[in-house]
Amino acid sequence: MHILNIGILAHVDAGKTSLTERLLFETGVIDRLGSVDEGSTQTDTGEIERRRGITIRAAVASFTLGDLRVNLVDTPGHADFVAEVERALGVLDGAVLVLSAVEGVQPHTRVLMKTLRRLRLPTLIFVNKIDRMGAGEREVLADIRRRLSPYGVAMNTVQDLGRKAATTHGLPPHAVEEAAEVLAEHDDALLELLVDGKTPDLQQVRAALARQCADGVAHPVLYGSAITGQGVADLLDGIATLLPAVRQPDPGRAPDPARATVFAIERAPSGEKVAYLRVRAGVLRAREALTFHGGQGRVYGGRLTALAVAGAPRRRVAVAGDIVKVRGVPEIRVGDHVGEPPPDGQAYFSPPSLETVVRPRVPGQEPRLHAALLALAEQDPLIGTRTLAGGDTSVLLYGEVQKEVIGETLAREFGVEAVFEPSRPIYFERPSGTGEAVEEIRRHGPNPFMATVGLRVEPAAPGSGVGYRLEVDLGSLPHAFHRAIEESVRLALREGPHGWPVTDITVTLTRTGYDAPSTVAADFRGRTPIVLAEALRRAGTTVYEPCHRFEAEIPLEAFSAVTGGLAALGGELDGAVRRDDTWVITGEIPAAVVHEFEQRLPGLSHGEGAWWSEPSGDRPTR
Structure with missing residues (x-):
């Protein structure tokens, strides 16, 4: 038996969940098609998912194609739930990226494809909604090659495009030759045939495409409609023959x-x-x-x-x-x-860049709210929580829709109505230099903590997080005291001198002492934050803000207005390329103003600007 785990990924509203329903129907798993609008789909099982018509949690469904068992992971399409997509990527053998034949390549589609290509995850591209008015074929393929993958290869074609009667058909001879030309760049045998004036046949093209798809180089493009079922047989054939399956052991x-x-x-x-x-x-x-x-x-x-x-x-x-x-x-x-984790474990998407303060609507329910948020964080590790000065709780977010869903989940599943403050960017601090501090046990006079603690703080490599090491003999303290110091250091770093978490820092324990039998672990838990705060004060810290990489495609005449608007919000350009009658500009912009600029762009570009951005790095606040 062979097995294949694939993910269905898409920009929101591209028809991803409807396609999942159609695949299950066509393979006999279900006997009637569910509807996103009616909330009757197989994979959107949560009450909130059904009512909103969006996928929030990754779900798994299975079907068979001959001796191949396919596990289908239906992932969220909304950018606010990108963490769910990230977790799914780590367990997939391949992917189907869905886009609309009407809207074409959309911003989140590009974010997903960038990641799939970086991972070289074998991917089929399904162009959905060929039966909708305004659908495109050749122009969508050109858009795919320009914005997603230069090696997109069409594997079927459409008749009556943009009408309910639209149907899909096999490639005509000229399209087979065009596909061979695209694949020949990475296939010497095809290149030799073309140079000799010979036209490769469809079987040779499919074999080359299967090899390059398995390597994550080329991307088969299939047109169809999840609603009418056109092109779905072609997609199932592509899943069975173009994506690399795993042979299961006995x-x-x-x-x-x-x-x-x-x-x-x-x-x-x-x-x-x-x-x-x-x-x-x-x-x-x-x-x-x-x-x-x-x-x-x-x-x-x-x-x-x-x-x-x-x-x-x-x-x-x-x-x-x-x-x-x-x-x-x-x-x-x-x-x-x-067992041991895989050696290549990594995060593929940036962490959340927004934060909101959440309180219970009914005073006195703070402990209940905090417990509910911790339970949600177990299901989604990137929903981080932290306790702020004054006892309030903050939650990390990707966007406003995620905030709304968290609020509904708290009310529906935990019985706690929550009130959220307006979202704000997540700032953080890094040490500017090196600082040391020591507090000794006082043998005489007031001494609230019977413990000696010395700490040194110094900058670490960006992205390294918090490092902790010993410069004292491990046997200088009982194990419980060492654990109390390290836990207190990590807890205290959640709020630095400017009120933000401190990261990319190395903390070294330089001195210890205790008075047996008087000293207890609580003495170290009380003294450590005081010493750490003094060491950070001496080192100094710099506050950083999260940024987004952006790409905007704008009309030629809108260049000055758009770049001026970006500069006014702290954006920095690092590239501008002219393409026909448009400029494509790239650069960096603070995460805090991305939404604001997206709202301004239509006015600055006469309604013709296209915007794409993703979290990427940080810079000192200004």
């Missing part, structure tokens, strides 16, 4: 230690955690003792009380390639691993 012949990645978590009606894992090696069985590895060195044991294999409900063991749904491990979190 469970009795999988000697490697079990390795798996947790990529999603949900709560059962009983409140029990239910986790989704992609098995990478070995065998997973229910009731078997497992070792889990989490972030920041967490290691814990667990025993699965239930295990269900996606697409194979009767099977009680999971092998490499499987996606499984498990229960019984209360400590489990998204991003944890069974």
